Amino acid sequence: MGDEHEQETESGRTRAPAGVRRDRDEEGRARNARPRDGLGRPLPHGATGVERQPEGVSRTPEQALTEAQQLLDDGKPFHAHEVLEDAWKETSDPDERALWRGMAQLAVGITHAARGNTKGAQSLLRRGADNIRPHSSAPPHGIAVAGLVDWAEALADELDFRTDTPAAEAIAPRLSR
Numbered sequence: 001m002g003d004e005h006e007q008e009t010e011s012g013r014t015r016a017p018a019g020v021r022r023d024r025d026e027e028g029r030a031r032n033a034r035p036r037d038g039l040g041r042p043l044p045h046g047a048t049g050v051e052r053q054p055e056g057v058s059r060t061p062e063q064a065l066t067e068a069q070q071l072l073d074d075g076k077p078f079h080a081h082e083v084l085e086d087a088w089k090e091t092s093d094p095d096e097r098a099l100w101r102g103m104a105q106l107a108v109g110i111t112h113a114a115r116g117n118t119k120g121a122q123s124l125l126r127r128g129a130d131n132i133r134p135h136s137s138a139p140p141h142g143i144a145v146a147g148l149v150d151w152a153e154a155l156a157d158e159l160d161f162r163t164d165t166p167a168a169e170a171i172a173p174r175l176s177r
Helices: 061-073 077-090 094-115 118-135 145-158
Strands: none
Touching: 061 077, 061 094, 077 094, 094 118, 094 145, 118 145
16 A cells, blocks of 8 residues: 555545645635646655646646646656646536547546556547547547548557556647647
């Protein structure tokens, strides 16, 4: 276990023992202040991790795509997912929300693939492809929707036959045309 205070549950997950307070943000929502590695996995308290993406940042779609692409290229798909998730939460249009949710799911799919979680990666890649597919005929914001759908489906299938754990930056797609 990563923290001396954590306790393992019957399911094998860890949780803080009774009486140990969880990290909270200004609004009182639970937040984990533990450092994270480049794939978003928690590290022990006191370890040096990768700087986290700020949450709740308002960006234009173009800014979100540019930032997410750079993070993917740098092998940080978990962080790219946070940028795409902000875009998802930023819009109230149901079609746009599905598009950005799908984009975030693709980034999390890469995260799971790079962590060696094949089934989780396949599930998220396919779900993400399904969420962005309706935008194939008129892709908004210069997003390479058709190419991303093809890439996600091909990677999900390929993961069944890989014997290695792929590097995140090696499997990252191009988000824009």
